[in-house]
């Protein structure tokens with residue numbers, strides 16, 4: 168992609184960082200890949216040291232600090248990898264990772280040890296073996312194209328994968344996880360959109376974390392997918408200094424729904440190396456979700472989830488509104504309403 172910023176000198180030239188930070192950030196860029204597309208660079212307010220877009224994409228010297236609980240494979244992908252490019256964590260679905268490059272490299276990425284320009288994409292034989300694995304496992308109902316970013320593939324290569332999956336009778340759903348509509352919306356050409364069309368149900372899950380990312384060009388790209396009949400969902404990562412306040416989350420989720428994108432997941436940040444400065448506690452995340460419950464409709468509420476370290480799977484970790492009434496001898500419940508008041512709910516009664 169033309170005009171993409173990939174190193175500290177280019178960040179200085181683009182005015183994203185002052186020259187005196189270049190040496191420190193060159194060391195970070197040598198450890199973790201950097202890519203900032205022109206669309207994203209245009210959103211960065213370089214006069215704001217705490218700019219929420221810069222925090223996501225401009226490296227920070229703190230990335231070279233590793234906190235005790237951080238891991239190279241924070242969600243345990245590698246413990247569920249029967250063949251290269253496949254993660255088979257749950258019986259009915261797999262991740263297929265055909266490519267390890269992304270349009271941008273997010274500073275909080277959970278696969279930051281695997282993605283980047285040096286990361287190997289599947290070659291033809293490896294891709295064939297990964298597709299054979301899916302073909303020969305008839306319990307696989309859903310295939311999630313992830314990576315890296317699958318929309319970095321050419322329309323021709325993407326179409327070949329979609330056609331192969333489309334031909335497998337047991338595969339009912341193909342889900343695409345992507346940052347392209349937000350980071351490089353112009354890449355979502357009519358040819359690429361056409362390549363996504365299939366007989367099977369296709370869902371696109373776009374990754375957006377801040378309402379400022381949802382520009383007119385991004386809305387137009389999402390519109391191209393919607394008009395092609397592809398349902399859109401979103402995933403966001405809850406990040407310190409980016410979107411860890413209820414007004415930002417409310418604006419993000421309202422804007423997504425208004426552009427026909429259903430907020431699907433709000434991820435608690437994973438324990439990836441060098442990301443402690445972008446993480447917050449689970450309690451803070453739950454408090455934010457509680458605030459949203461009273462402010463926006465269910466359509467605007469994603470599921471707040473945590474991928475358990477070690478590969479044990481993803482679980483909802485949002486606030487709990489229903490608790491058994493410990494003082495009651497019957498099975499009464501205490502239920503909290505969106506304003507924080509609690510109410511009794513009776514046990515099940517027989518007629």
Ligand code: SF4
Pocket residue numbers: 268269270271272273275276277278279282314315316345346374
């Ligand atoms: S787009 Fe996804 S896989 Fe790529 S760097 Fe960002 S979080 Fe990681």
